[in-house]
Amino acid sequence: MDFDLLLDEASPRETVVPLCLNGKLRAEYEQVKARIDERASDTDGGGLDGDDRLASRVPKSEPDPEQPVLDALVEKMRAHTVPFKLRALGRQEWADLFSQHPPRRDKDGRRDPRDTIGVNSTSFFPSLVRQSIAEPEMTPARWEKLDKRLSDAQFNKLANAAWLLNQVEDDVPFSLSGSADTPT
Structure with missing residues (x-):
């Protein structure tokens, strides 16, 4: 295995979410x-x-x-x-997005219950979806038009896919049948 070659060919995880508009x-x-x-x-x-x-x-x-x-x-x-191709954000891009949307706090400094994942969920997810869509190209005007027309269910489908791209391990699935027998 040539690590440098693998590194040169590395790419972020992607998924496709088809939505009937x-x-x-x-x-x-x-x-x-x-x-x-x-x-x-x-x-x-x-x-x-x-x-x-x-x-x-x-x-x-x-x-x-x-x-x-x-x-x-x-x-x-x-x-x-439309098949929306979503692409995972880079580690630093993900961290920056998180820091741009801090959780809301009440007057006593307690975290808003809607923001249990550590971000302002109202502003974070639209930004996450917008940044994750790789295709079709999303100009600011196109995104604004799309965002107004998506149902909550359609938006959530995109948001869930974008979250999973960035937060779920994406290694090759382990297969018992593909592994050598090991003595117990």
Whole structure:
């Protein structure tokens, strides 16, 4: 192993978070999916749990009549889904970000309960997500526009991914099958 070569090729950890930015399509998908699921559950029951003697089952090989609608919605959603590539921050960049967002304190100097991780969670996470997005390129104007349109769930998906990139060990997973047997 050539350490210098490995060091030259070193790069921060990355992950991709796909987000569908068209909420109307997502809502329509959920409505159609719920109808399909309801019809599927209606055809599965009729008797006691595990007893299908009284059930009027539709053969499983017959697709739901709305399945083509659901498939079309999935394709439309794919066209509106953006793969956000997030990249871990460098150690110093992470430390600087932490120091720029100190936890809030009340008038008695006690830490705000929302800031249990040691930063102002209200200001820290938007900065973390903004700095972690490597692709697509985030100009200040583009970030402001995106931030206004993200749901809380979508933002949290990005924030959780960015946090994990920086705070979870990313070594090669240990594998018992790949390790030599060692005597006990």
